[in-house]
Amino acid sequence: MKKSKVVLAAGVLGVTALVAKKKLIDETVTKQLIPRHWDEKELNDRLIAFTEALALGEEEAIKSFLLGKTAKQFNSLKGQSLTFLEAHFVSLYKVKGDSYNDLRGLVSYRVATPKKEYTYLIKVARLGNEQKLDWYIQKIVEQDHGIKYPNQYLLQLTPIRSNEELCLIETDAGMITLRVFQQDAPKAVKNWRGLAKQGFYDGTPFARVIKDFVIQGGALDGSGEEGQSIYDGFFEDEVDEGLYHFDGAVCLGNHGPNTNGNQFYIVQRSYVDKEQLYRMNLPLKVRSHYEAVGGIPELDGRYTVFGQVVEGMPVVRAIAAQATDEQDVPLNPIMIQKITFKKANQT
Known part of the structure; x- marks a missing residue:
């Protein structure tokens, strides 16, 4: 985050709010509220400014956002290059007091350094008078020690x-070209290549399709063939190796941990659910790519990603847009004709 000038809040509380600061202990809750979008905006603007103050490392500026002795709990962030991630109300409520000083909230505040992401659960109070109202950090309820970002480059983004x-997956709707990542998902890739070269997928349908979610192929009919693989049965997950459910990711379907066989799916979502995205501890470049291209981050860590579509996403979207029954089975399934392989520099 660019270290911009911070406008201090000192001196704007007024006499009423200064008295209120001394009465924040043992408050009586009178009403639970639903946060409005302007409540969230006020809070985010305030905590963005607080993040800038932390980045500057100026003690007086930092203290102007705080009530009580909470400054030392933010020591690990002072003077660092910081990125504000998000803040949202977990709860918002009123306490006994005048209408300028009766709002309180429980807030999740997330901020990142280049190497770690920190999450704080903080209690906040809105205090002031008719001239000025601001949110202040009243108390840190919980905090983590920072989730370390993995030191890695993203294979899915490399040339x-x-x-x-x-x-090359040749389908009734056109060609889908993908790359596979043997380096990070070796067992999944070896199985995919082995089955494809045996002709396992030739003449099979995309038997389950959900628009803005996935298209799915392999043995999905409950016949017991889902576990067929080059390993003579189910094999283990490879889920923590730096591959993500970006739009166009190619992944293994399963029935639970370590039940991979021949089921596969291709992610088809050109947007991302930001509420889900910001609940996850992801490297900034991963989060940024999700926001740029879309995907399903809530599936990360549960299913093995082993490939990425590089050409043919319009074909994937056409397959996903088919009419289906209530079980997501296409009324007129699009078939995989054959799967072949070639070097990237070959025509």
């Missing part, structure tokens, strides 16, 4: 190498 092997 295709000249000798890289690409996989």
Whole structure:
């Protein structure tokens, strides 16, 4: 975050609010409220300014946002390059007092350094008078020690190498070209290549499709063949290796942990649910890419990602847009004709 000038809040509370600051202990809750969008905006603007104050590391500026002795609990952030991530009300309520000084809230506040992301659960109070109202951090209820970002580059964002092997899925609707990531999902890729080269998927349908979610293929009919693989049965997950459910990600379907076989799906969502996204501890570049291209981050860590579509997303979207029954089964399924492989520099 750019270290911009911070406008201090000192001197704006007025006599009424200064008295209220001394009476924040043992308050009586009178009413629970639903936060409005302007409540959220007020809070976010205030905590963005607080984040800037922390980045500058100026003690008086930091203290102007705080009530009580909470400054030392933010010591790990002072003077660092900080990025404000988000703040939202967990709860909002009124306490006994005048209408300028009766709002309180429980807030999740998230901020990141280049190496870690921190989450604070804070109690806040809105105090002031007819001239000025501001939110203040009253108390830190809980905090973590910072979730460390993995030191990694994103394979899904790297350029295709000249000798890289690409996989071509020829369908009734057109061609889908994808790259696979043997480095980070070796068992999944070996199984995919093995089954595809045996012709396992040839002549099979995309048997489950959900628009703005996924298209799914493989053995989905409950026949017991879901576990068919080159490993003679189900094999383990590879879910923590830096591959993500971006739009166009190719992944293994399963029935629970370590039940991978031949089921696969392709993510089809050109937007992201930001509420879900910001509940997750993700590197900033991952979060930014989700916001840029879309995807389903809530599936990360549960299913193995082993590939990424590089050409043919309009085909994927056409397959996802099919009419289906109540079980998400296409009324006229689009078939996989065959799967082949080629080097990226081959025509």
